[in-house]
Amino acid sequence: AAGKWGVVRSELLNPKSEAGACGSTFEDVPHITDWLPDLETFPNPLKFNPAYSAVKKYFVDDDDFVAKDIVVNMENVGSGLHFRRAGPRDKIYFRAEEVKACIVTCGGLCPGLNTVIREIVCALWYQYGVREIYGIDGGYRGFYARNTITLNPKVVNDIHKRGGTILGTSRGGHDTMKIVDSIENRGINQVYIIGGDGTHKGAEAIHEEIIKRGLKVVVAGIPKTIDNDIDIIDKSFGFDTAVEEAQRAINAAHVEAESTHNGVGVVKLMGRYSGYIAMYATLASRDVDCCLIPEVPFFLEGEDGLYEFVYRRLRENGHMVVVVAEGSGQELIAESLSSLDKMSDASGNRLLLDVGLWLCQRLKEHFLKVHKESITLKYIDPTYMIRAVPSIASDNVYCTLLAHSAIHGAMAGFCGFTAGPVNNRHCYIPISRAVEKQRHVNTSDRMWARLLSSTHQPNFLRYEKVLEEQRVQREKDSNSHGVDLDQQLPG
Ligand code: ATP
Ligand code: MG
Numbered sequence: 001a002a003g004k005w006g007v008v009r010s011e012l013l014n015p016k017s018e019a020g021a022c023g024s025t026f027e028d029v030p031h032i033t034d035w036l037p038d039l040e041t042f043p044n045p046l047k048f049n050p051a052y053s054a055v056k057k058y059f060v061d062d063d064d065f066v067a068k069d070i071v072v073n074m075e076n077v078g079s080g081l082h083f084r085r086a087g088p089r090d091k092i093y094f095r096a097e098e099v100k101a102c103i104v105t106c107g108g109l110c111p112g113l114n115t116v117i118r119e120i121v122c123a124l125w126y127q128y129g130v131r132e133i134y135g136i137d138g139g140y141r142g143f144y145a146r147n148t149i150t151l152n153p154k155v156v157n158d159i160h161k162r163g164g165t166i167l168g169t170s171r172g173g174h175d176t177m178k179i180v181d182s183i184e185n186r187g188i189n190q191v192y193i194i195g196g197d198g199t200h201k202g203a204e205a206i207h208e209e210i211i212k213r214g215l216k217v218v219v220a221g222i223p224k225t226i227d228n229d230i231d232i233i234d235k236s237f238g239f240d241t242a243v244e245e246a247q248r249a250i251n252a253a254h255v256e257a258e259s260t261h262n263g264v265g266v267v268k269l270m271g272r273y274s275g276y277i278a279m280y281a282t283l284a285s286r287d288v289d290c291c292l293i294p295e296v297p298f299f300l301e302g303e304d305g306l307y308e309f310v311y312r313r314l315r316e317n318g319h320m321v322v323v324v325a326e327g328s329g330q331e332l333i334a335e336s337l338s339s340l341d342k343m344s345d346a347s348g349n350r351l352l353l354d355v356g357l358w359l360c361q362r363l364k365e366h367f368l369k370v371h372k373e374s375i376t377l378k379y380i381d382p383t384y385m386i387r388a389v390p391s392i393a394s395d396n397v398y399c400t401l402l403a404h405s406a407i408h409g410a411m412a413g414f415c416g417f418t419a420g421p422v423n424n425r426h427c428y429i430p431i432s433r434a435v436e437k438q439r440h441v442n443t444s445d446r447m448w449a450r451l452l453s454s455t456h457q458p459n460f461l462r463y464e465k466v467l468e469e470q471r472v473q474r475e476k477d478s479n480s481h482g483v484d485l486d487q488q489l490p491g
Helices: 113-128 176-186 197-213 239-258 276-285 306-317 330-336 355-370 383-387 393-411 431-436 446-455 463-488
Strands: 024-028 065-067 080-085 101-105 133-135 149-151 190-195 218-223 263-269 290-292 319-325 376-380 417-422 425-430
Touching: 024 425, 101 113, 113 133, 113 190, 113 393, 176 197, 190 197, 190 393, 197 218, 197 431, 218 393, 218 431, 239 263, 239 276, 239 319, 239 376, 239 383, 239 393, 263 276, 263 355, 263 383, 276 290, 276 319, 276 446, 290 306, 290 446, 306 319, 306 355, 319 355, 330 355, 355 376, 393 417, 393 425, 417 431, 425 431
Parallel strands: 024 080, 101 133, 101 190, 190 218, 218 417, 263 319, 263 376, 290 319
Antiparallel strands: 065 080, 080 425, 133 149, 417 425
């Protein structure tokens, strides 16, 4: 049955197993035979590939699923969500000579994009014998506005050592009809789409239009988000590289802060809605005194506010480092800059206000006004330096697995999926499910507690109360203002 998220194949539930009976859901991805039931199948050429000859079990079983919740107790064994396990299948739906694959990258830069491109090309070429692979130039609009780039192992050989994407990327410009026209006209039958939430929404629209037209075309997504904010998958590629590179910025801020009296280093890291990079960079570095993330709204005033904490830390240590995720404190800033908060980019994403600059200004003013002393503040925003570096070793290996999962899935006829690890096993996840919800740092989880206990920063639990106090104060101010005005009125 077609569920809200892809296909829930209830026939896979084993009626004899108690696990099935106690509410497991097998959330499957669409398959090309859902709309083209009579397609011919072919044996997977991997079986004859000498590199894989020592592999004991070549192929993933068709009823292998991966449990989302791995920690279970006796009462819920086997219940919960399950996703189809990724990997090569013994039967495939495309002959090598017939495949015409294309790859497109959209959205912001992220370390590892080139590695994914390289591995899709090399694995299609060497594992499946595919010879026609094209790159779409400059994101979605490249489908209809530009020529394609011919890709082969020679062209992509060194690209994993470079940051960015050799294909170029863009925001906006998604036109489903024109894109599917272009896919149809060029005879493309495998579409690999690498991008974030917006890109995947676009991929879903392309996949649906392909079904409507009854084309033999599969769409496979590879999730890209440097912020690590895709729910379900364990981690996104580029995240480890970003945390690693962030250490250099934090270190620089620390060296600067340590070298002067009242030295404060402020580092702004990526994280529009999820503070994972800031949290992991802080946990890894040990030089950070305070980490601000969007999930924990902070306030400045009061005993347990940020000003007081900075003041105390400077008294104790003479210097301090603050890491602030780009999406933090947006409500606080919006109060002072209300006209700017509705700006958005070409894809319709809301543009954020610069919390780093704002915070620096506030801290400097506060120290001069309240403590009658100045602080030496150094602000570092390494965002574009981090996004542009090539991926580190662990991300390169991860990108390879993602690319392989995607091509095995596409060759086996799965589509409308995005590939990613769930509990360390690569899976095919229905696109709509993958982008349905953003992942946020769970502040009632042990990881955030570890951070608090390593920085000893305020936990800002009083936030709601502070907001209420401020609201009451504002009301009082405006009322007294009103009375004053009244008193000035003649008569
Ligand atoms: P990131 O936010 O991590 O940089 P993203 O994929 O979310 O990556 P966006 O700029 O939001 O980046 O979107 C990338 C592409 O997807 C753009 O070309 C945009 O037109 C298209 N897109 C975004 N949202 C949608 C949508 N709801 N439907 C169709 N296409 C979309
Ligand atoms: Mg996005």
